[in-house]
Amino acid sequence: MDTIVQSAASGAPVTFALIAINVIVFIVETFSGGSMNIDVARRFGAMTVGDLERGQWWRLFSSMFVHFGIVHLGCNMLSLLNLGVVIERYLGSSLMSGSVFTAVVYLVSGLAGNLLTWRVQRSRGQYYVVSAGASGAICGLLGVYVAMLLVPGLSSMLDFKAVLFNVALCIAPGLSNKEVNLWAHLGGLVGGFLVAVVYFFLLRA
Incomplete structure (x- = not known):
């Protein structure tokens, strides 16, 4: 079993590192008052419009590593595993490795999702709605698959209907x-798609 895990991690180090960070943060949350506790979530980096407008912009990044409960964490990490490993293993190049690409997509997509969340919640006066989770970043990885459908050499790897279903x-x-x-989901999906379009059609052209 250890050999299998080590082999998987060696093929997708960023995906497994991101999963590890999310799990570690969740464990520390749990032992610091509970992952379902809003005050604990904010202490560990969850975001609200009010916090952001007080200058705590780091929450745009930290919030994508904070989760509410084991189901929230488990669903997101399973999706991250399924989407991230394939991207990281098969989209390498001399210009940008699959690992670097995966990290960039995760962070940019999570940021895009959180920025859209901030704009919408601010326009609605929702200054103290707490947002957290890796969903936006993970939807960004899904956005990469959507972009892959436009690339002749990669589209054959995918099931078109399965991508749309996801x-x-x-x-x-x-x-x-x-x-x-x-x-967060929409912003992340669009963010990941745009990063992938730039990568496939500009950087790899």
């Missing part, structure tokens, strides 16, 4: 459940 799964929960941050 895009629907990314968006649908936010339409039916107000506790799910639709804007």
Whole structure:
């Protein structure tokens, strides 16, 4: 078992590092008052519009590593594993390795999702709604798959219907459940797609 884990990690070090960071933060949250505790979440980097406008802009990044409960964490980490490993292993090049690309997509997509969340919540006067989670960053990885559908050499690796189905799964929960941050999902999806388009059609051209 150890050999299998080491082999997987060696093929996708950034994906496994991101999972490890999220899990470690969750464990520390749990032992610091509970991951479902809003005050604990904010202490560990969850964001609100009010916090951001008090100059705590670092929360745009820290919040993508904070989760509310084991189900929230588990679903996000399973998605990160499934999406990240494939991207990291197969999209390497001499210009930008698959690992660097994965890290860039995760961070830029998470930032895009959080910025869109900030703008929407600010326009609605929702200054103290707490947002956290890796969903925006993970939807950004899904956005890479959408971009791959436009690349002849890569589109053959994918099932078009499966990609669209997963895009629907990314968006649908936010339409039916107000506790799910639709804007983080949408912002992350678009952010990841744009990073991938730049990579595939400009940097690798």
